[in-house]
Amino acid sequence: MSGIEFILAGMLAAATPFLLAALGELVVERAGVLNLGLEGMMALGAAIGFIVVYEGGGHVAAFLAAGLVGVGLALVFAGLALGLRANQVAVGLAVGILGQGLSSLVGNSYESLTITGLPKLAFPGLSDLPVVGGMFSQDIIVWLSLIATAAIWAMFRYSRLGLILRAIGENPAAARAIGYRVTALRLGAVVFGGAMAGFAGAYAATVYTPLWADGMIAGRGWIALALVVFGIWLTGRIFFGALLFGALSLASLVAQTEGWAVPSQLLSSLPYIVTIVVLGIITSNKRLLKVNGVASLGEPFGP
Amino acid sequence: MPAPLLSLRKMTKTYGQTVANSAIDLDVAAGSIHAILGENGAGKSTLMKLIYGVERPDEGEMHWNGEPVHLTSPAEARRLGIGMVFQHFSLFETLTVVENISLIVPGSKVDLAARIRALGQDFGLVVDPFAHVHALSVGERQRVEIIRCLLTEPRLLILDEPTSVLPPQAVGLLFETLRRLRDGGVSILFISHKLDEIRALCDRATILRGGRVTGDVDPRDHDSHDLARMMIGRDMPAPLHLAPMPKGEMRLELTALDHQPDDPFGVTLAGVSLRLHAGEILGIAGISGNGQAEMSRLISGETLLPASRRDEIRMMDKPVGHLGPAARRALGLAFVPEERLGRGAVPDMTLADNSLLTAHPLGLLKRGLIDRQAEARFTAACIADFDVRTSGPEAEAGSLSGGNLQKFIMGREISLNPRLLFVAQPTWGVDIGAATAIRHRLVKMRNAGVAVLVISEELEELFEICDRIQVLHKGSLSPSLDPRSTRPEEIGRWMIGSASVVA
């Protein structure tokens, strides 16, 4: 398999943990809430998902359990940030650290164990194409996340719910004045974001690399957060951002195995550097930012 | 007599220590235009929010068509047939007109757009359904709010200070619309503190002062004096007289100033020219959002020009376009911005520390360190001089009401003994007594030879205190107009940009 085939075949799966978490965070931020606890929520989802599969519960139960713990942490966040109107940055960081700590705790006796992932489902015909064929042979979760991406895109573009979420994110006081229950809607968004972060973690630990190692989420939650901003809160851009990041991380692997005369540390930092540069360029478009940015992001709101 | 459409009994609402509404009774007859008259802070908006279900009363009853109702949300109020246009608009800037409307009116976008156009035709409220709200003028936004209300087919329409954002001509149009709605059977609650408007439009007026009802009258039976006495509890303050002054030296000069703001939603200024001399007050009239914000940042020094264009702004006869706020203040500029919290004062700092921000050259520092005693003395003097109602220099700026904070900031800036005083919206949200005091101070400064530049939306205010008026519309400034020989309608034409056509 050539390097390019390897990248094409693997980038969707590599992108999926970022994509799932970022889609959840997109909904949360569009509603005006900034949840910085993504990394910890993913870590706990990963640990719980791994344990369920390892103990014989199967992948369906693993994803459900991971989603639930994600929701659990999201509720802790919501109780403090939405209920008590505490500073969202501080609460998000605290919940993130809590999630990471809990993941180390529950995962302690599973360190370095492995499980089997999920089989790939191939598109008949397409998956036999030369070079790009590998792209059409993916596990079920990748296919489902593509569907979720399309659904969230359509929700923001066409549905009333999407309109309402954008409205409460822009101007919660006005939304309340015309009769929307801002806090309840934001709670819904935060819970959804928690579940998605849990799924993202479970995917990373039970499908993408089916093993448990403490700290295995390794900053993916932070990248997902950056992708939401880099994507200017637009679903399509976030999708391509995740894909770019996935492809770049595979590319740095390819470069390493092919023995390029570049320090491997530099190669593995490449995806981050490229993301920062792209982020810097894209977010300098003030007009796009103003139209799609979330005016009330991170500000506590209450009666 | 038929039962009133809406009747309130003993409505009471408190916010912490503030009693915003105290045992208010109100009856609104079907098919009438009913005024709620009161000064800033009298409790008008609060009462309307109670009627519309945004806030819930602490006590009191509301009857709709004779039936008791307990509203818990605006959606319920809309189901009963109550619609409201808010004082601070409740539109979403990043959404289109039709999207905004679809947030409270059911129906597909295509269908709604057609209804918006039809209603616009019927009532002279034309607006493009697919425009983004951020691109609309304030007057257009108000139209959107009114259309949004009318599409819910209300039986009672509440308008909270709708005319404060309109030029005189547009006020006439709005009144026409409202009369037609009334004749079609809609009752209207019309909030204002402008007496003439109420006498021209309304069948009934309920007057509020300090959260209580102080009058319930037919406004056509009472002259403005009577109404004013009910509203402020004493006679209207006497009008000001501007003594003629010899023409002083040039203190501020803008020459064909063009400016493209960084903010993509900002207003581009084109060819703005003005000259302001010592001993005169120049007023900048116009509806907010026509370049006032951009112009004030250019004059204050918050927006800088490149050094090559420094001559386009001159102060005290020096080019200052490239100089920052501190350098301009050092030349003798004092500035009161329209946003009191965040730009005029830091909300979580004490008044004393807020004094320090601009008044530090007045001996509040000793060898670079803060002289706390001098700071407290200066602040206490400001508080006493300008009758600021507060617990003292140690109160946080954010805890003062808008009017009191404005008095404090005015006091601080005036104490700097400026040569050029620039004030944006001097009396926004300030009650009549305090507003009069502020205007008197501005005139006193002028008489003492200070050059005063005032940006204001209140045309009456500008007519009262200005030697000359220029009108800002879509980033362009009109020629200088003399308020003694110019009628308000003419200024109004400049405000909507049709002066050259109609004149």
Ligand SMILES: Nc1ncnc2c1ncn2[C@@H]1O[C@H](COP(=O)(O)OP(=O)(O)O)[C@@H](O)[C@H]1O
């Ligand atoms: N949400 C709020 N929280 C605290 N105080 C408020 C609030 N809304 C209004 N007030 C206070 O209630 C009083 C009446 O305000 P308001 O009804 O807005 O007056 P008006 O509309 O007549 O100018 C004012 O003193 C104001 O400061």
Ligand SMILES: [Mg+2]
């Ligand atoms: Mg009000």
